[in-house]
Amino acid sequence: MHNKFHQSLINKEFHKFIIGAALKDFETIQEYSYLATHAGFDAVDISAFPLSVIAAKKGINQAQIENPDLTEPLIMVSVNVDQDPHFRRVEVNNNCTNCLACVPVCPSNAFSDLEGKLEYNIDLCYGCLNCLPYCKDDAFEFSYWSSFDTQSICELQKLGANAIEIHLGDNDEAFKNLYQNLAKDFLLESFCIGSKTNSTNELLRLSQLIIDQSGNKEKPLVIQVDGLPLSGAIDKGFEKDQMSIKKAQIVIDYLEKQNSNNNFFVQIAGGTDERSLAKAFESRVNVSGVALGSYARSYLQSKENKIEAIKELISRSKTYPKKSVK
């Protein structure tokens, strides 16, 4: 008998809630983990910090106290080996003139107007860059999280992290070192091919790298292909998920050709919403699941009854035309 998340992958309805690889606002992590547990998400994807794991556990436990029948989602920690937009945060420098133009445009309310003076909470920033064009005074700078090591990842495991996602980049050696030294008892390993990788050759090269490094594992392995990450603040009406669906097709075809598709599952992310699974299946792209991130977080912000809202979101996402898949 498979774990729930493994069965969801097989059933092509794996759902991951991306809370944010750079997010350090622990109350928010706790709240989203609580909501994701109520809605039946298979995994929550969080930043790789001890307090993030503790916050996620708290949220999950709180939901399970309210309803003991709920299944615990995987706690997935996201790590990078290269610069990746998911690990980016904006910092405000001394050029700031307090014009406050950035205050209304941040989807995570990182900026506030404190009696005419800008107050900025960097821990709420997840690097979407929506604020960037609004600052005329060159007051924004970027920083990237990096330098995750084996020891810190083992500590996260002890605290309750049971899944890991490694974001690949140009640095293959850093990926190999990190991956081969990781403790091997994560229930799920996920490999993210990010938005920087768009050429077919690069997609195939990274797919082969993942196949070579992961060996013949018995456990399920996920390849997440990112289309347009951190896109929750972008205008609706634009087909944001098409890039991830197209990239998924290339990776799936390659895995099939290499006979490596037995324990690999491909999941789409970046620009995805509750219609993205259906769209992938309508295009005959046989993905195993979807990650909902900034879209879901923005959607929930405006809802009064967040538990009902997130349950509706996942239920709509699961109602796709399965029969259209080969």
Ligand code: SF4
């Ligand atoms: S708009 Fe995006 S990048 Fe700018 S502060 Fe808010 S979350 Fe960070």
Ligand code: SF4
């Ligand atoms: S838009 Fe730029 S200058 Fe204006 S308040 Fe924000 S950071 Fe400061």
